[in-house]
Amino acid sequence: MLKAPLITESVSALRRIPIRENGEPLVDFLLACPLLVLDRPRFSYRRETLVRSSVAEMLDEATRRLPSGYRLAIVEGWRATHVQRRMHMGIKKRLGERNPHWSPTKLTRIANQFTAPLSRKVPPPHSTGGAVDVILIRPDGSYHDHTSPFDRYDEKCFLASCSGLSESAQETRRVLRTALLPTGLSNYPSEYWHWSYGDQGWAYRGGHDLALYGPTEPPGFQPEPDDLSDEPLILIESV
Numbered sequence: 001m002l003k004a005p006l007i008t009e010s011v012s013a014l015r016r017i018p019i020r021e022n023g024e025p026l027v028d029f030l031l032a033c034p035l036l037v038l039d040r041p042r043f044s045y046r047r048e049t050l051v052r053s054s055v056a057e058m059l060d061e062a063t064r065r066l067p068s069g070y071r072l073a074i075v076e077g078w079r080a081t082h083v084q085r086r087m088h089m090g091i092k093k094r095l096g097e098r099n100p101h102w103s104p105t106k107l108t109r110i111a112n113q114f115t116a117p118l119s120r121k122v123p124p125p126h127s128t129g130g131a132v133d134v135i136l137i138r139p140d141g142s143y144h145d146h147t148s149p150f151d152r153y154d155e156k157c158f159l160a161s162c163s164g165l166s167e168s169a170q171e172t173r174r175v176l177r178t179a180l181l182p183t184g185l186s187n188y189p190s191e192y193w194h195w196s197y198g199d200q201g202w203a204y205r206g207g208h209d210l211a212l213y214g215p216t217e218p219p220g221f222q223p224e225p226d227d228l229s230d231e232p233l234i235l236i237e238s239v
Contacts, residue, residue, distance in 0.1 A: 009188070009190075009201055009204055009205070011112070011119070011122050013204060014122045014200040014201065014204055015121050015122050017200045017203045017204060017208075017209075017210065017211055018209075018210055018211070019123075019200065019210070019211040019212075019213070019214040020210045020211070020212065021212070021213065021214045021216075022198075022212045022213070024052045024053050024054060024129075024198075024212070024213070025052070025053055026050040026051065026052060026053075026078055026129050026216065026218050027050065027051065027052070027053045027056050028049050028050060029049055029050065029051050029055075029056050029059060029074060029077055029132075030049045032053070032056035032057070032059075032060060033056060033059045033060040033063055034060075035060070035063035035064065035071065035072070036059055036060070036063055036072055036073075036074055037071050037072065037073040037074070037137060037141075038073070038074060039073040039074060039075045039135060039137070040075075041075070041076075045083050045086070045224075046224050047076055048077070048078055048079075048080070048218070049077070050077055050078040050129060050218060051077035051078055051129050051130070051132060052128075052129040052130055052197075052198060052213060054184075054197060054198065055077070055129065055130055055132065055185070055196075055197050055198070058180075058183035058184055058185050058197060059072065059074070059132065059134075059183075059185075061182075061183045062179040062180050062183050062185070063179075065178070065179040065182070065183075066136075066175065066179050067175065069138060069139065070136050070137075070138070070144065070175055070179075071136070071137050071138070071139060072134055072136060072179065073134065073135050073136065073137045074132055074133065074134050075133040075134065075135070075193070076126065076132070076133050077126070077129065077131070077132045078126060078127070078128075078129040078216075078218075079124070079126035079127060080127070080217070080221070080223060081124070081127050081215065082223055084115070084116065084124045084126065084127055087115050088111060088112075088115050088116070088117050091111045091115045092107060092108065092111040095107055095110055095111055122200060123199075123200075123214055123215040124215075125188075125194075125196050125199045125200075125201055127215040127216070128198065128199045128211075128213035128214060128215055128216060129213060129216050130196045130197050130198035130199040130202065130212075130213040131194060131195070131196040131199060131201075132185075132194075132195055132196070133191075133193045133194055133195075134176070134180070134193060134195060135176075135193055136172055136175060136176055144168075144172040144175075145166065145168040145169045145172055146169055146172050146173060146176075146192065146193075147165070147169055148165070148166040148168060148169050149164070149165075149166055150162075150164075150165075157169075157192075158190060158191050158192065159189065159190060159191075159192070160173070160187050160188075160189045160190070160191070160192040161189065162192070173192055176192075180195055184197055185197050185202075186201070186202045186205045186206055187205075188201055188205075189205075197212075198211060198212035198213040199211055199212075199213050
């Protein structure tokens with residue numbers, strides 16, 4: 001059964017942080033960060049390789065701070081709102097199937113803890129271009145241990161401060177923090193892989209009065225027809 005992660009950033013708290021959009025453009029992180037690796041997808045949709053320009057600079061700095069034997073791999077940066085909607089639907093579907101006794105209110109509340117719903121006042125972090133999901137890999141492309149003795153999809157190990165991790169998993173997370181924190185990126189405590197700058201979560205965690213990024217899209221962006229489907233997006237368990 002899925003268990004909700006620790007809630008550290010309530011929607012009501014984030015809603016109180018105003019957004020003053022600074023107009024910073026989205027850039028291709030694969031071009032801006034030559035040492036960054038694109039990781040395999042977790043969901044079946046077209047991913048865009050975009051983040052805000054300041055975030056790209058921070059990622060580039062982080063890749064150069066890593067010790068030998070480590071490379072920074074990014075799962076995703078900017079995410080279109082229609083993809084976010086389908087992803088939220090997929091989490092609700094999965095939770096509902098596993099917990100048929102839950103009320104609709106509880107189902108929505110718990111789903112919101114795993115993936116952000118669409119909201120004007122609290123836009124999903126990835127829709128701002130300020131959030132990234134990252135992990136560490138070896139030069140040969142294999143994964144460093146982030147979660148043992150837990151399975152990588154076990155919600156108990158999602159917390160950045162997860163207890164009971166093996167020494168190798170603790171070391172991997174230490175290396176990740178040591179590379180990312182000095183750049184200005186901030187970690188969402190309920191997900192060790194989720195880091196951001198400029199969004200409301202970053203502002204909340206750092207005690208900033210304003211968020212710098214609101215929802216954005218690249219100029220001329222056109223979704224793939226399949227991406228506009230009303231079918232929920234389900235996690236690809238095999239990758």
